[in-house]
Amino acid sequence: MFDARPSDAEYVRHRVSQFRAQVARRLDGSLTEDEFRPLRLMNGVYLQLHAYMLRIAIPYGTLSPDQMRMLAYLAEHYDKGYGHWTTRTNIQFNWPKLVEIPDMLEHLASVNLHSIQTSGNTIRNTTTDAFAGAAQDEITDPRPYAELIRKWSTDHAEFQFLPRKFKIAISGGARDRALVSAHDIGLRIVERDGLRGFEVWVGGGLGRTPMLGKVIRDFLPEEDLLPYLEAIIAAYNLTGRRDNKYKARIKITVAERGLDVFKADVEEEFRFRRADFRGIDQEALAGFRERFAPPAFRNAPVDGFEAERKANPAFRSWTDTNLHPHRIDGYASVIVTFKAPGATPGDASAEQMRLLADLAERYGHADIRISHDQNVVLPHVHKSDLPALYLALREAGLATANAGLTSDIIACPGMDYCTLATARSIPIAQEIAEHFRAEGLEEEIGKLNIRISGCINACGHHHLGHIGILGLDRAGVENYQITLGGDGYDIPAIGQRAGAGFPAEEVVPAIDRLLRAYLELREDALEPFIDAYRRLGPAPFKAALYPETVDA
């Protein structure tokens, strides 16, 4: 049941002092590692390949400039000067010392950030569209609902030991940009007969058994959101498998039991849980709507923007690729990609974080978003400010005009950092980006999503890539499987394996053959890779990947 708890700040500080005491007890031998591990994981502390890792939640990807500056401070004082944006819009620090993590958490608490429920079999950070509150095609800003879900799910007593981790995404746009179909629960804001509600998806997820979710309710009235979410998770908590970690996600529960059977359980739970919610959730929601009220947009001419576009081809190219349409005339949302050729996808230095905080204050109504594709979005920038913003970004190496293009690759940390990984992801992403930049083909290829994961857990969302790359260990050697035809957006689809894997050094040549074949096969320059693939089917693309098979 939704419960008004002590203020966030008080609770977060309580958790920090609790964790500080737990670390002290681990160090003095009062706690064994087996006892301590679940406690550190509840606070986002993992042990990775070279060091501990601290994952910090960025609720629905929204950061204030002061929060961003705090992340920069932590990067400099407790890490090696950088942090990593994750595909669930969180940030990870790769080199913290266990003995210093309580101090890091204390600093985070001072700006209302924390690591609670960034690990463990709990409800994780609720993610949303990076353009929430700004997108032209949006019904309404999904963040008040996301905040409601965060408040309700944080420290929810019933859901601290679910069969497995649980991820919720919410999307408010006509186009889904939050990967609703690839989440344990996905919510799409819809309107019916003048009423607002949700299309509720359940049982999506990637990992070793990728599945797209199914619609369990095509219209859930807005006021039923929390009791219905609670009913789904309660039904899963009771019937989800705990005997096998690999069959414990809700997607397996739904697949094994059948959507109708599962739905009957959910509706039964919903019937009596609904009575527990007596409107306090709706009161809270009204408060959150005020908190996410739009900024004071200004009405100013955009002549300078248009003139600069005519005068400066580099600026024009950047505005062609890195802007997203805003609902307010004269405004745009800016995508700052962390995918410069040679860069590690999603890595941000302390200097870059501080610059973005400053620029958000100067030009962006002090609003910053982290996107699931490991970029940063300034959602509200007046077009007259874009030339100055572009210059400032360019000086910091952050004005690469590649949003949504070949080099805008999602890549998990892979075996450069992750202890679960079976191969590296980062060098493959770097090589592909550098290759197509050097060949000058990126603009010609156009819209393309390449997604790389370093193991079957699929943090790099390879199944949703138009081209997906999965790194595996084949007899002690890194090997990369290619999947084709995945899509996380317009027509959600799980990519299909193209054939045998490639050794690391053959991945770039294989992708090169594939994309050159696409350029030959497409109807015209306006047909993106994924559309050509859907029109023609996999055969000609497989032939490009495996020419020797065709010759034989």
Place this chain on the structure above:
Amino acid sequence: MSKAFTPTAAKPGVITANDLREGHNVWMCEDGWTADPAQATLFEDEAIAELALLKAIGQSDLVVGPYMVEARRGPNGPEPTHFREAFRQTGPSNYFHGIQATKQSEAANV
């Protein structure tokens, strides 16, 4: 990544873990734990190795997650046989961080 490896003379191994307080990778050596994998003790005898692993597990006030992993005898000490361990002994490939950086700064200070 199998953590149940048992070394033999034909397939020797080392014991590795992470430093409890700071998290960096360490290897069991003659007089405790070292951050230099070349100084690691190479185990070739199953019984001695098992005893050493028990000892490592008993040192949970110093290290976390100790395990035995295959290694081969090299001119400058034990060498990794698998790329995962090779990465643990150097650091990430995208930045000059981790053991590769520690080694370089130590060499510079000699």
